[in-house]
Amino acid sequence: MIDTSYASTGAAPASDLQVSGRRRRRPRRSLLQRRSRRVALLFFLPAIAVNLLVIGGPAVSSIGYSFTDWNGISPPEFVGLDNWQRMLTDAAFWSTMRNNAIYLIVLVIVPTSLGLLGAFLLTRVRRGSTVFRAIYFIPFLLISVVVAQIWRNLLSPDTGIAAALDAVGITWLNDVYFLGSQELALPTVIGVHVWSFLGFSMVFFYAAIKTVDPALIEAARLDGVGVWGEFWHVVIPGIRPMIVFSVSFAVIAGLLVYDMPRILTGGGPAGASDVAALLINRTSIVGREAGYGTTLALTLTLISGVVIGVITYLRRKEES
Structure with a gap:
């Protein structure tokens, strides 16, 4: 049946008026969005300019310095690929990268897994969860230098835990040198870092778990999946x-x-806990080989970018 109300009254149907109204509002809305983006960009411009000046400039210039022999003071001398060839045969560089790889693996696995588990268990605590969160988060709030110095004193055989136990007749820690042993130095440094980082992971995951839809959790409980399910x-x-x-x-x-191994062991003993950042600092500042140090720093930056890029790619691929 043909609708003749429009022809008889001369008024458009309500549906047509709604469509035309949406069409009229769209350009205005898009104009407001463009203006908002421009205003936001204006606010970001000072920060972008400062980053380009403070970070972008030195980053670009460091690429050129990596091909020079430079002590940081006198004019640099171009040496081509000598620094890069030296790095590939530098045993100290590969030793620090091995330590960094161990450091990375432990720092990713332990705080993430324990933080997730602790946060999940904390969400099931009915009373006192705020107190527990505050206690767990305190180590992360402390300056890393302070944390390192506290643990250095605690692990000292003369003034630390071993000396306190020895005073009461417990002597089994007297022969254990956590920071002075080639076998224990790196695990000890990593353990201190994990201790200070664990609270952040737990509180971070606790806040994330609180954003999960309660309806999904309730449905899972009704299905009888259990706590671990x-x-x-x-x-x-x-x-x-x-x-x-x-x-x-x-x-x-x-x-x-950099800070934890620097304060606790200085990279020792005999390079057992040395990391790439310490090697870069020692090469560039102490050894006055800024050109070679820049090469090491660029390599570390490149490795970091590649690892983060792979993680981002895998996440986007999983989401798609």
């Missing part, structure tokens, strides 16, 4: 982007770590 099949998929972010953060921390 709820953890694996509901919580983990629900906070997967947060897990990827935490892993990326831990990767960067593991590759660029």
Whole structure:
């Protein structure tokens, strides 16, 4: 049946008026969006300019310095690929990269797994969860230099835990040198870093778990999946982007770590706990080989970028 109301009254149907109204509002909305983006860009411009000046300039110039023999003071002398060839045959570089790889693996696996488990268990605590979160987060709030110095005193055989136990007749720690042993120095440094980083992971995952849809959790409980089924099949998929972010953060921390090994061991004994950042500092500042040090720094930056790029690619591929 043909609708003749439009012809008789001369008024457009309500549906046509709604469509035309949406069409009229769309250009205005898009105009507002463009203006908002322009305003946001204007606010970002100062920060972008500062980053380009402070970070972008030195980053670009460092590429040129990596092909020179430079002590940081006198004019650089172009040497071509000599620094890169030297790096490939430098035993100290490969030793530090091995230590960094161990550091990275442990810093990714241990805080992430324990932080996830602790956060999930903390969400099931009915009373006192705020107190527990505050206690766990305190080590992360402390400056890393302070944390390292505290643990250095605790692990000292003269003034630390071993001396306190020896005073009461317990002597089994007297012959254990956590920071002075080639076998224990690196695990000890990593353990201190994990201790200070664990609280951040736990509180971070606790906040992420709180964003999971309660309806999904309730449905899982009604299906009788159990506590660990709820953890694996509901919580983990629900906070997967947060897990990827935490892993990326831990990767960067593991590759660029400097302060913990610097304060605790200085890279010793005999390079057992040496890392790439310490080698770069020692080469560029102490050894006055800024050209070669720049080559090492660029290599570490490139490795970090590749690892983060792979993690980002895998995350996007999984999401798609």
